[in-house]
Amino acid sequence: MKDLEIRLLHPIIVAVKELYGADLPENQVNFQSTRKEFEGDLTLVVFPVVRFAKKGPEQTAEDLGNYLVKNIEFVEKFNVVKGFLNMVISDYYWLGTYAGAYQTEDYGRLTAGSEDPLTIVEYSSPNTNKPLHLGHIRNNLLGYSVAEIIKASGKRVKKVQIINDRGIHICKSMLAWKKFGEGETPQTSGMKGDHLVGKYYVRFDQEYKKEIEVLLAQGKTEEEAKKEAPLLTEAQNMLRMWEAKDKEVVALWETMNQWVYAGFDSTYKRLGVDFDANYYESDTYLLGKQYVDTGLEKGIFYQKEDGSVWVDLTDEKLDHKLLLRGDGTAVYMTQDIGTAIQRYLDFDFNKMVYTVGNEQDYHFNVLFKILNRLGYSWANDCRHLSYGMVDLPSGKMKSREGTVVDADDLMNEMVSTAQSISEELGKLEGFNEEELAAIYEMIGMGALKYFILKVDPKKRMMFDPSESIDFNGHTGPFIQYTHARICSLQRRAADLGTEVKPGSTLHAKEKELLKVILRYPEVIQEAANDYSPAVIANYTYDLVKEYNQFYQQVPIFGADSEQDKAFRIGLSGMVGKVITSAMSLLGITVPERM
RNA sequence: GGGCUAGUAGCUCAGCUGGAUAGAGCACCUCCCUUCUAAGGAGGCGGUCGCAGGUUCGAAUCCUGCCUGGCUCACCA
Numbered sequence A: 001m002k003d004l005e006i007r008l009l010h011p012i013i014v015a016v017k018e019l020y021g022a023d024l025p026e027n028q029v030n031f032q033s034t035r036k037e038f039e040g041d042l043t044l045v046v047f048p049v050v051r052f053a054k055k056g057p058e059q060t061a062e063d064l065g066n067y068l069v070k071n072i073e074f075v076e077k078f079n080v081v082k083g084f085l086n087m088v089i090s091d092y093y094w095l096g097t098y099a100g101a102y103q104t105e106d107y108g109r110l111t112a113g114s115e116d117p118l119t120i121v122e123y124s125s126p127n128t129n130k131p132l133h134l135g136h137i138r139n140n141l142l143g144y145s146v147a148e149i150i151k152a153s154g155k156r157v158k159k160v161q162i163i164n165d166r167g168i169h170i171c172k173s174m175l176a177w178k179k180f181g182e183g184e185t186p187q188t189s190g191m192k193g194d195h196l197v198g199k200y201y202v203r204f205d206q207e208y209k210k211e212i213e214v215l216l217a218q219g220k221t222e223e224e225a226k227k228e229a230p231l232l233t234e235a236q237n238m239l240r241m242w243e244a245k246d247k248e249v250v251a252l253w254e255t256m257n258q259w260v261y262a263g264f265d266s267t268y269k270r271l272g273v274d275f276d277a278n279y280y281e282s283d284t285y286l287l288g289k290q291y292v293d294t295g296l297e298k299g300i301f302y303q304k305e306d307g308s309v310w311v312d313l314t315d316e317k318l319d320h321k322l323l324l325r326g327d328g329t330a331v332y333m334t335q336d337i338g339t340a341i342q343r344y345l346d347f348d349f350n351k352m353v354y355t356v357g358n359e360q361d362y363h364f365n366v367l368f369k370i371l372n373r374l375g376y377s378w379a380n381d382c383r384h385l386s387y388g389m390v391d392l393p394s395g396k397m398k399s400r401e402g403t404v405v406d407a408d409d410l411m412n413e414m415v416s417t418a419q420s421i422s423e424e425l426g427k428l429e430g431f432n433e434e435e436l437a438a439i440y441e442m443i444g445m446g447a448l449k450y451f452i453l454k455v456d457p458k459k460r461m462m463f464d465p466s467e468s469i470d471f472n473g474h475t476g477p478f479i480q481y482t483h484a485r486i487c488s489l490q491r492r493a494a495d496l497g498t499e500v501k502p503g504s505t506l507h508a509k510e511k512e513l514l515k516v517i518l519r520y521p522e523v524i525q526e527a528a529n530d531y532s533p534a535v536i537a538n539y540t541y542d543l544v545k546e547y548n549q550f551y552q553q554v555p556i557f558g559a560d561s562e563q564d565k566a567f568r569i570g571l572s573g574m575v576g577k578v579i580t581s582a583m584s585l586l587g588i589t590v591p592e593r594m
Numbered sequence B: 001g002g003g004c005u006a007g008u009a010g011c012u013c014a015g016c017u018g019g020a021u022a023g024a025g026c027a028c029c030u031c032c033c034u035u036c037u038a039a040g041g042a043g044g045c046g047g048u049c050g051c052a053g054g055u056u057c058g059a060a061u062c063c064u065g066c067c068u069g070g071c072u073c074a075c076c077a
Helices: A002-020 A047-053 A057-071 A091-103 A134-152 A168-180 A193-217 A222-228 A230-243 A247-271 A281-297 A332-347 A358-373 A377-381 A407-425 A433-453 A476-492 A508-530 A533-553 A562-585
Strands: A030-033 A042-045 A075-081 A084-089 A118-122 A156-163 A277-280 A309-312 A320-324 A351-357 A382-387 A390-392
Touching: A002 A042, A002 A047, A002 A057, A047 A057, A057 A075, A057 A084, A091 A508, A091 A562, A118 A134, A118 A332, A134 A156, A134 A247, A134 A351, A134 A382, A134 A390, A134 A407, A134 A433, A134 A508, A134 A533, A134 A562, A156 A281, A156 A332, A168 A193, A168 A230, A168 A247, A193 A222, A193 A230, A193 A247, A222 A230, A230 A247, A247 A407, A277 A281, A277 A332, A281 A309, A281 A320, A281 A332, A320 A332, A320 A358, A332 A351, A332 A358, A351 A358, A351 A377, A358 A377, A358 A382, A377 A382, A407 A433, A433 A476, A433 A533, A476 A533, A476 A562, A508 A533, A508 A562, A533 A562
Parallel strands: A118 A156, A118 A351, A156 A277, A351 A382
Antiparallel strands: A030 A042, A042 A084, A075 A084, A309 A320
């Protein structure tokens, strides 16, 4: 459609000049696709032209319509409804553009060369004290998908994450394991490593609460009790020992982190996400400290009497922000400064995107400003892909209150639902166990991923664990199903040819389908610009919906001519390719049968 | 309190830089499997686009105020 608009832009400006002697500015040329209830493909909104024409809207539209039909070959006819000029674009235009698309390898996608700009996409970035939950799933799916979309838009992309493997939260799990674990390991317990460590994180909190109760009973205030509980002070002590590189503590830390990484790896693998580089907070917090020191020397930051280091951002309508604690230890911001600079040194990127929840909007705002003050102008090329939280009907997920939806559990549920639906429908005869398992996995994960990615990242979304995610309607399985249908057609048509032009004229449904197919390239660009997989997801749904109407209304094997039949088979194949391509941008694979 | 953000059908979501009677899915009610996979298709029901002003030929969309929810303003991450 874009191409069409570009080709009509100047003729319209010329028309206004010739007809009315006026200079119509480009931005007054306003197109939209014609509404379904009217005849036409493309509509020019003539209201903006009216004041140049000095005639009424309807007359202006008539004039322009006549001019275009006369002078532009592919404008076949037109009609005017109020101030709208509806143009019918001739079939040969659609077929010509379609033929080009049909022959294009990887239609819709651009392939980046080594000289093309490089975008870094950070996502996932978990803490190593507990397993991943639904919130992390949204993060991972978004980050992965956005990276794939940017890649398809013709840029180089590297995916990275920062692993928050350091800090008091890790020490809590470690301490609880040491005290109550009795040497339990993933091997002895049969638990996934991240879940095992998470179990002790929860255990810490339970025991800690008990201690607080005791202290309260002894007459302490709540604040005192929280501060003085022996478990907490022990954990803090453990952190200090870790920073001092105490052998035993570091060894335990390494062991437990390995358990977690093994667990994460299997979850990542199942989610289908991957990374080109991992950064570890245990490395980068030291780098951050160095840069803070430098900033202090240069007078960009300032130091209080207690030794803590701050930056004053009040002139940017922000606050004073702490960068180093009084005892010299690092805070979150410290390591983020170190990580960002290290990445720039490693990759010399043109753009960096952080996939992090919108609760950290302020943090990134501050981070980019600080980097700027340190003299890194590339901070202007950093973006925070700020996505909304996943809420439960009860509100926000809270790990301590046990209201989290565990990632592994959810994936298991999705796949087993896919299995029971598939078994009920019974369309998979002849599949062996392994193939069946693969299909169930594909459909269950497709449903989950689509459910999450179809929502605009910026908005927060609702997930109700008591209602299972749909497999009908606007869902991943619906799209997968359509692909399977097309494959079924193609199996039957294997020995028949395909054509890019029909024997007779284009059927209305064929034309509608062509129009949607032809939007794909611009949809990828739009999704890349907006960092929005939802754009791809909704587009794919439009395509599939349109295809199913075509499938229902237009006979394929029963077509009137061999050429029509071949054209429709080719068109179906093209739809199948676009489905496969678009879904892969969402990290969703599509089956040949289901 | 300051800052940011959202409020569209019973529920979950679309709606591009302002454009024609606001669209889907789920749920509910009808139809359609001797045409190719019914995880589908056709139709019905259902909306004061939070409220009130303003900008203009035209506002769900832009501006202002208000109401409601969320996030944030830590020597937490």
